[in-house]
Amino acid sequence: MGITLKQIAEIHPVLYHMAEEGIWPSLKKHGLLSTTALLDLFEYSGEKRIEIEETRRPKGVEIKHPKHGKAFIRDQKPMHDSKLAPRLGNDLTPRDWYKILNGKVFFWLTAERLHTLMNAYPNRNHLVLEVDTVGFLKKYGDKVLLTPLNTGSTSPMAHPRGLDSFLPPERYPFEENKRKKGGASKAIVELTVDNSVPDICKLTTRATHRTLDKNGKSRIIEVVYPA
Numbered sequence: 001m002g003i004t005l006k007q008i009a010e011i012h013p014v015l016y017h018m019a020e021e022g023i024w025p026s027l028k029k030h031g032l033l034s035t036t037a038l039l040d041l042f043e044y045s046g047e048k049r050i051e052i053e054e055t056r057r058p059k060g061v062e063i064k065h066p067k068h069g070k071a072f073i074r075d076q077k078p079m080h081d082s083k084l085a086p087r088l089g090n091d092l093t094p095r096d097w098y099k100i101l102n103g104k105v106f107f108w109l110t111a112e113r114l115h116t117l118m119n120a121y122p123n124r125n126h127l128v129l130e131v132d133t134v135g136f137l138k139k140y141g142d143k144v145l146l147t148p149l150n151t152g153s154t155s156p157m158a159h160p161r162g163l164d165s166f167l168p169p170e171r172y173p174f175e176e177n178k179r180k181k182g183g184a185s186k187a188i189v190e191l192t193v194d195n196s197v198p199d200i201c202k203l204t205t206r207a208t209h210r211t212l213d214k215n216g217k218s219r220i221i222e223v224v225y226p227a
Contacts, residue, residue, distance in 0.1 A: 002172060003187075003188075009134045013133050014132070015107040016113070018118065024224045027200055030068075034195055035052070042068060043065065055098060056080075056094070059077075078150075080154050087161060089163070104145075105197055107191045110186075111218075113189070118212060122212050128218075131200070139203065146190070151165060209222040
């Protein structure tokens with residue numbers, strides 16, 4: 001039962017995060033923000049905030065602020081309330097689940113997972129962060145939660161999920177998921193921290209703008225950092 005931070009870093013020396021093209025200057029200023037933290041920064045409240053934070057987003061949402069400018073919040077197309085609701089435990093509702101997800105910052109642990117996400121947005125360019133796992137876990141290891149599923153998708157299969165879907169490394173059933181998923185590199189699907197990573201740029205080893213080539217493969221079009 002459980003996995004150590006050292007083991008995570010040995011299996012996954014790089015963490016990946018995909019964001020909107022062109023937001024590196026914002027990341028340097030504000031850090032990597034969850035949707036909830038971004039809505040706090042942009043001072044959103046009331047019904048508009050509830051719509052963004054607690055209900056499924058069928059398409060991306062642009063938000064605006066007189067000081068901070070514009071930001072784009074991605075859609076949640078892979079989620080479907082009709083599939084999600086019956087698979088939620090702990091008496092959670094879909095609204096509860098969306099709010100939980102929107103309060104977290106997510107990282108993929110493999111390039112394959114990153115490329116799958118990129119292929120969900122084939123007509124957009126992206127900023128991809130490659131984060132040093134050792135440095136990240138040294139700073140945020142006590143805040144990290146792990147999950148064995150894509151928590152933001154109910155397609156093609158809606159896996160059961162609930163409050164115990166996110167577990168700290170010492171409680172994460174690593175060996176069980178290694179057997180189920182076919183190896184150590186597949187045993188963890190998402191690594192998360194709550195709210196934000198203010199110093200994400202200091203922990204990033206490379207930031208690139210990427211697109212998909214005609215074969216659906218990731219192609220770097222610009223190295224943003226180090227410049």
